[in-house]
Structures are given as structure tokens and as C-alpha cells.
Amino acid sequence: MSVEFDQSRLTVVDHPMVQHKLTIMRDVKTGSKQFRELVKELALFEGYEATRDFPLEDVEVTTPICTTTAKQIAGRKVAIIPILRAGLGMVDGMLELIPAARVGHVGMYRDEETHEPHEYYCKVPADIDQRTCLVVDPMLATGGSATAAIEYLRSQGVKDVRLLVLIAAPEGIKAVLDADPDVRVYTCSVDERLNENAYIVPGLGDAGDRIFGTK
Ligand SMILES: O=P(O)(O)OC[C@H]1O[C@H](OP(=O)(O)OP(=O)(O)O)[C@H](O)[C@@H]1O
Ligand SMILES: O=c1cc[nH]c(=O)[nH]1
Ligand SMILES: [Mg+2]
DSSP: OOOOOOGGGEEEOOOHHHHHHHHHHHOTTOOHHHHHHHHHHHHHHHHHHHTTTOOEEEEEEEOSSOEEEEEEEOSOOEEEEEEETGGGGGHHHHHHHOTTOEEOEEEEEEOTTTOOEEEEEEEOOTTGGGSEEEEEOSEESSSHHHHHHHHHHHHTTOOOEEEEOSEEOHHHHHHHHHHOSSOEEEESEEOSEEOTTSOEESSOSOHHHHHHTOO
16 A cells, blocks of 8 residues: 655655664664664654755854854744654654753553553643644554644644654654644655554564663
């Protein structure tokens, strides 16, 4: 079954280093310590792509040699929004890239039977409507969790939302893009499909469990 979606709002980060690291993450033999390190590194690389269009402004800087005009990011406020739990694994990498970002948390778990998302926690910066929101979660499966998180941010007045995942199923990408006409999605891989338990195939299993060593 082929799933069709708006390719113009999807970026696949297909850099060779990213693909190499993702393969190590997929390996069932990779333990939690290395898995966590790789999630963090890939978040930083993906964040780099997702901020590519941030505008620059001129600033005067004095080097040891002379004073010159150089570039800096033009006053953009950013919030990193991890979807708990697994999204937490991407926060440190994102903060390494954007140290001044605020962090808001959206707690969501999938019902094992219905695969519907259930929200259990929400805390975002007070000025969230002024911020570019980078929603982070390693896995985009049915898209239910990400769609609910994005809907919540829209209800808070957020104008610029970008979803950063490491692995996405085509069904999840379509669900997110269809539900929101402006969101942009970044992923390191578009995998084949979902299985009967709504897990991504080939995927990497349960990202939260692999990050935190549960189950
Ligand atoms: O696209 P969906 O079908 O909604 O599935 C993806 C969600 O499932 C996983 O979270 P999970 O419910 O396992 O919670 P956890 O992070 O606490 O493990 C994953 O981290 C996403 O949040
Ligand atoms: O494959 C999947 C699907 C949902 N959540 C995960 O962690 N992995
Ligand atoms: Mg999980």
C-alpha cells in the first residue's frame, strides 16, 4: 500500500553519518548507554537541518585582528518540546545546538490496545506563542501522539511548529501533515510500514524502553 503525503513539508536527513548512527541504534544488540548517546547525537544533527532557515542579522565583532561585521541569529525565540518519555532523549542534543532555548514538556503514552495517545502531563513556557516550537520524539508511528502534541501547541497560539523524529512510518507522516497545514516534519528515515501492534517496521523497537532500560 503506498501512502501519499505532501513531500514539500518533509525533510529526510540522509547524511551518511546520520544513516550510519541510525543503523547502530536499530541493532537489537545496542545497549541503553550507546543508544542514549546516539539519540542525543542524531538530535543535534537533525536540529541543525531544522534550523537551516533561521534568519541572520549583521553584528559588529572585534576579532584579535580587527573589527568586522559578522552574522548572528536574528532574535528568534525557540522552545524544545519533548513528547515524554522518549522525546527526553533528544533534549540534550537540541540544547547543545540552541543553549538559550526553553524546554516545554508534553506527556503522552499510547494505549497498548487502541494505540490512541493519552495526555498525562503538560508544562510549556508562558510565552510559548512567541516561540518557534521544535517538537522532539524519536518515533512517529501512527502519528497520534505527535498530532495531539501539535494540536495542543496550536491551541496555545504557537505559529511555527516543526516536528523532529528519528524514524517515521509513512502512515504517521501522512497523519501529521494532513492534520496540520503548516507543520514541517524532519526525520532520519522513512521506514516501510506499521505492524499489527502499530510498531514501526523495521524500526528499532520501543524507543522509550531502549533509552531508559525499561522492560
Ligand atoms: O505515532 P504514535 O502511534 O503515537 O507512536 C509514537 C509514540 O509512541 C512512543 O511513545 P510511548 O507511547 O511508547 O511512550 P514512552 O515514550 O513513554 O515509551 C513514541 O515515543 C511516540 O511518542
Ligand atoms: O515502533 C515504535 C512505535 C511506537 N513507539 C516506539 O517507541 N516504537
Ligand atoms: Mg514507549
